[in-house]
Amino acid sequence: MRQFIARRLLTLVPVMLIAATIVFLLVHFIPGDPAAMILGEDARPEEIEQLRRELGLDRPAYAQYFTWLGNAVVGNFGNSLYFDRPVLGVLVARLEPTMTLSLFAGLFAVCLGIPLGVVAALRHGTGVDQSAMTFSLFGVSIPNFWLGMNFILLFSVTLRWLPSTGFKGIADGPWEMARYLIMPIIVLGLSQAALIARMTRANMLEVLRQDYVRTARSKGVNERVVIFKHALRNAMIPTVTVIGLVVGNLLSGSAVTETIFAIPGVGRLMVVSIARRDFPIIQGGIMLIAGFRVLVNLLVDVSYVIIDPRIRYS
Amino acid sequence: MRCRGLVWLLSLLMLMAAGGLVSCAPPDETPDDPVGDDPDETEELFGGTLRVAWRDEPSTIDLHSTTHVSTRFVAKNIYEMLFAMNEEFQPQPMLAEDYSISDDARTYTISLRQGVLFHNGKEMTSEDVLASIKRWGEMSSVGRTVFENIESIEDLGPYEIRVQLVEPSFFFLSSMAVARQGPVIYPKEVVDAAGTDTTDQVIGTGPFMLDEWIHDREIRLVRFEDYSPREEEPDGYSGRRTAYVDEIVYTQVPDAAVRAMSLEAGDYDFVIDISGDDYARLSDNPDLTVHKSSPTLTCMYINKAEGIMADRLLRQAALAALNQDEIMMGAYGDPEVYRLNPSIMYKETAYYTEVAGEAWNQHDQELAKQLMEEAGYAGETLRWMAQAGSEYYDVAVITRDQMQAVGFNIDLEGLDGATLREYRGDPTMYEAFFGGQTYRPHPINMSWLHSDWPGWWALPEKTELKIQLLQSPTYEDEMRVWEQIQELVYWDVPIVKLGETYSLSVHTLDVEGYLGMPDPAFWNVRLLDR
Numbered sequence: 001m002r003q004f005i006a007r008r009l010l011t012l013v014p015v016m017l018i019a020a021t022i023v024f025l026l027v028h029f030i031p032g033d034p035a036a037m038i039l040g041e042d043a044r045p046e047e048i049e050q051l052r053r054e055l056g057l058d059r060p061a062y063a064q065y066f067t068w069l070g071n072a073v074v075g076n077f078g079n080s081l082y083f084d085r086p087v088l089g090v091l092v093a094r095l096e097p098t099m100t101l102s103l104f105a106g107l108f109a110v111c112l113g114i115p116l117g118v119v120a121a122l123r124h125g126t127g128v129d130q131s132a133m134t135f136s137l138f139g140v141s142i143p144n145f146w147l148g149m150n151f152i153l154l155f156s157v158t159l160r161w162l163p164s165t166g167f168k169g170i171a172d173g174p175w176e177m178a179r180y181l182i183m184p185i186i187v188l189g190l191s192q193a194a195l196i197a198r199m200t201r202a203n204m205l206e207v208l209r210q211d212y213v214r215t216a217r218s219k220g221v222n223e224r225v226v227i228f229k230h231a232l233r234n235a236m237i238p239t240v241t242v243i244g245l246v247v248g249n250l251l252s253g254s255a256v257t258e259t260i261f262a263i264p265g266v267g268r269l270m271v272v273s274i275a276r277r278d279f280p281i282i283q284g285g286i287m288l289i290a291g292f293r294v295l296v297n298l299l300v301d302v303s304y305v306i307i308d309p310r311i312r313y314s
Numbered sequence: 315m316r317c318r319g320l321v322w323l324l325s326l327l328m329l330m331a332a333g334g335l336v337s338c339a340p341p342d343e344t345p346d347d348p349v350g351d352d353p354d355e356t357e358e359l360f361g362g363t364l365r366v367a368w369r370d371e372p373s374t375i376d377l378h379s380t381t382h383v384s385t386r387f388v389a390k391n392i393y394e395m396l397f398a399m400n401e402e403f404q405p406q407p408m409l410a411e412d413y414s415i416s417d418d419a420r421t422y423t424i425s426l427r428q429g430v431l432f433h434n435g436k437e438m439t440s441e442d443v444l445a446s447i448k449r450w451g452e453m454s455s456v457g458r459t460v461f462e463n464i465e466s467i468e469d470l471g472p473y474e475i476r477v478q479l480v481e482p483s484f485f486f487l488s489s490m491a492v493a494r495q496g497p498v499i500y501p502k503e504v505v506d507a508a509g510t511d512t513t514d515q516v517i518g519t520g521p522f523m524l525d526e527w528i529h530d531r532e533i534r535l536v537r538f539e540d541y542s543p544r545e546e547e548p549d550g551y552s553g554r555r556t557a558y559v560d561e562i563v564y565t566q567v568p569d570a571a572v573r574a575m576s577l578e579a580g581d582y583d584f585v586i587d588i589s590g591d592d593y594a595r596l597s598d599n600p601d602l603t604v605h606k607s608s609p610t611l612t613c614m615y616i617n618k619a620e621g622i623m624a625d626r627l628l629r630q631a632a633l634a635a636l637n638q639d640e641i642m643m644g645a646y647g648d649p650e651v652y653r654l655n656p657s658i659m660y661k662e663t664a665y666y667t668e669v670a671g672e673a674w675n676q677h678d679q680e681l682a683k684q685l686m687e688e689a690g691y692a693g694e695t696l697r698w699m700a701q702a703g704s705e706y707y708d709v710a711v712i713t714r715d716q717m718q719a720v721g722f723n724i725d726l727e728g729l730d731g732a733t734l735r736e737y738r739g740d741p742t743m744y745e746a747f748f749g750g751q752t753y754r755p756h757p758i759n760m761s762w763l764h765s766d767w768p769g770w771w772a773l774p775e776k777t778e779l780k781i782q783l784l785q786s787p788t789y790e791d792e793m794r795v796w797e798q799i800q801e802l803v804y805w806d807v808p809i810v811k812l813g814e815t816y817s818l819s820v821h822t823l824d825v826e827g828y829l830g831m832p833d834p835a836f837w838n839v840r841l842l843d844r
Contacts, residue, residue: 030733031732031733031736031737032730032732032733032735032736033732033735033736033739034732036732036735036736036739037731037732037735038373038380038382039380039381039382040380040381040382040383040385041381041735041749041752041761042381042455042494042495042759042761042767043381043455044455044761044764044766044767045739045766045767046766047455048739054511082373083373083529084373084374084512084514085529090529093529093530094530145569149569149571149572149575152572152575152576152579153575156575156576156579156581157575157578157579160579160580163579163581164572164575164576164579164581165367165565165567165572165576165581166565166581167531259568259569260569260572261572262565262566262567262568262569262572262576264530264531264566268530268568269530272370272568275730275731275732276732277732
């Protein structure tokens with residue numbers, strides 16, 4: 001198992017570099033000049049050219065790539081073209097909001113989605129099942145931005161219960177953090193909860209039809225034990241796979257939520273950096289997201305072993 | 315004799331006593347002058363944190379280095395220039411104490427105010443002014459234009475400089491007050507350390523100073539306690555500036571609709587730039603005040619360097635065909651958020667004119683077709699560009715429909731902002747692109763007026779008039795030349811003006827004293843609820 005984990009961790013480096021290389025090629029060959037974006041709308045051609053020279057953007061793409069690669073392998077990801085500050089520092093400063101939002105949105109999605117899916121499966125065909133699935137249908141259908149803006153309209157503008165935008169971290173106190181994050185957490189987590197609920201329900205229905213479940217019931221095993229020990233545990237493997245995908249999506253998919261709620265996170269930074277063609281930030285951010293995905297996938301694979309002791313990695 | 319002297323002395327004493335009583339009495343407080351001299355009352359007006367929401371933070375606060383509008387908004391409260399625009403958009407002394415112009419209008423002798431401190435405690439002197447203006451002349455496109463006409467700048471002592479022009483130019487004084495990438499004054503040490511690289515040392519002489527900048531979160535300014543205000547009454551950007559609030563905090567809220575809602579939710583006191591879609595709702599809110607300011611010229615910029623629209627007749631046909639009323643109404647939907655007039659310069663400047671305006675908003679389809687026939691137009695495709703998802707794309711769609719109605723064949727492409735900005739620099743890529751010219755106080759600041767800016771208006775007559783504009787010795791001379799340029803615009807059609815849209819700012823009723831000038835400035839702004 002340790003070897004398995006170590007081997008998977010080693011794949012982090014090539015995965016991140018491959019992702020960054022692909023992104024480098026994409027951003028350098030799509031149109032858009034960061035120098036023009038930095039200088040503003042009235043910039044004259046000679047000013048843009050001068051800044052391009054200062055930023056090294058006039059060098060051939062392959063020269064820029066190898067310079068970047070050589071620095072990246074020693075942990076130097078260059079400076080943001082827009083802010084002229086180290087990429088690592090820029091990204092790290094924005095990690096807390098994104099990780100906090102993603103973590104709690106993921107917890108929300110799991111804590112809502114799994115019970116909802118279980119209840120729907122157990123009450124299959126009833127009004128409870130239909131209500132749960134209708135709710136999950138809305139959850140996957142409603143756009144984040146629409147939901148977010150309506151939450152702001154209701155809870156901030158009309159009721160004045162919650163602040164409309166911004167971020168407070170744990171250092172500002174858990175209550176303040178909760179006030180600022182509760183709406184974005186629900187907005188970001190709701191569609192993921194819906195997805196988890198649907199998968200859980202489908203997997204539970206399949207497992208509940210299995211012979212061993214019927215056998216357990218016929219032997220008089222307590223229904224709670226049947227559901228949680230026998231059925232749910234066996235239904236969790238595919239559900240955990242989906243949870244892994246969901247958690248992976250949260251980091252990269254938080255951009256819309258962060259934009260609506262003005263949360264200074266990695267997602268929003270990526271969106272504006274793409275608009276500004278801030279190449280170093282885009283590459284650094286993609287590497288971060290790719291690395292996160294690898295770690296999440298590893299955690300999912302490890303969890304399989306915990307859920308199903310028959311699984312072993314050689 | 316002694317009695318007469320005593321009477322005289324007593325009379326003098328009575329006069330002095332009467333004068334003392336008058337000077338101690340509180341002045342009349344009219345509704346236009348809410349700030350009295352009573353120190354207790356004045357004291358009550360100070361305090362609080364002004365919470366400002368805006369769309370996008372700047373890359374730098376170094377105003378010499380960029381035309382980015384966000385830089386200008388925050389720099390306005392931190393830095394000052396030798397001159398500042400009053401409400402009539404005439405330059406008035408700001409860091410300058412006074413100035414004189416020689417009889418031949420080529421020599422400006424400017425005396426500086428004494429005792430003006432930078433935020434680092436150092437007193438401003440002529441060496442700081444010289445260093446800053448020279449840096450501005452190297453880094454700013456307006457500065458480079460001005461410096462083409464400067465023969466020399468002399469340091470006459472710690473509080474005086476002399477500028478020798480090659481030719482007389484009324485624009486020189488205006489340029490010393492221009493906000494866009496303007497000649498703000500830095501300490502010489504900051505200039506020496508940065509050279510022409512962007513500096514992150516933010517040290518000015520303004521009523522507010524930079525306290526903290528947490529990127530992507532907020533920019534926090536605090537009152538500069540040792541600020542040296544002018545004595546004159548506030549008049550536009552000129553006159554006395556008082557930092558009533560303790561702090562100004564700028565926070566990014568990228569989405570325009572959310573910015574508006576955040577204000578309604580009470581999370582901010584002031585919002586810069588709301589969408590026109592929210593104008594009616596927010597105007598009807600009795601707890602809010604909406605300001606319409608800082609108009610932007612919405613334009614079709616035509617490629618005159620290459621392609622079929624290099625033919626003047628076709629450009630004239632485009633101008634003749636259009637119905638600007640329909641275009642602006644269709645794109646913006648609410649006539650309160652835009653306005654229509656043929657002047658290429660804004661009403662909020664000293665250069666508004668409707669000369670040659672009969673050529674604008676003609677919607678004369680017959681004339682357009684006639685001109686197209688004269689030009690020999692054979693249905694070639696005109697490639698247009700506009701930023702996808704922006705108001706300019708909506709404008710371009712309606713404009714396209716109107717021009718297709720007279721027979722033009724148009725392919726409109728929506729591009730993201732960075733792509734558009736790159737493509738517009740390549741004359742082989744398009745026949746026209748759509749965009750806006752944000753507010754600027756002097757015609758020479760219009761970017762499309764320069765031959766090397768996208769569109770490439772290199773007409774010799776224009777070049778000659780531009781030189782005359784820069785070398786006009788008086789405002790009246792400038793205006794005469796500008797009117798000739800506007801006539802040329804309506805004859806040669808380098809751009810088509812479609813209309814003007816307002817920049818909409820909103821604040822709560824707790825905010826008092828905000829002037830609504832084109833760029834938001836927060837000196838003299840008070841918070842009623844502190």
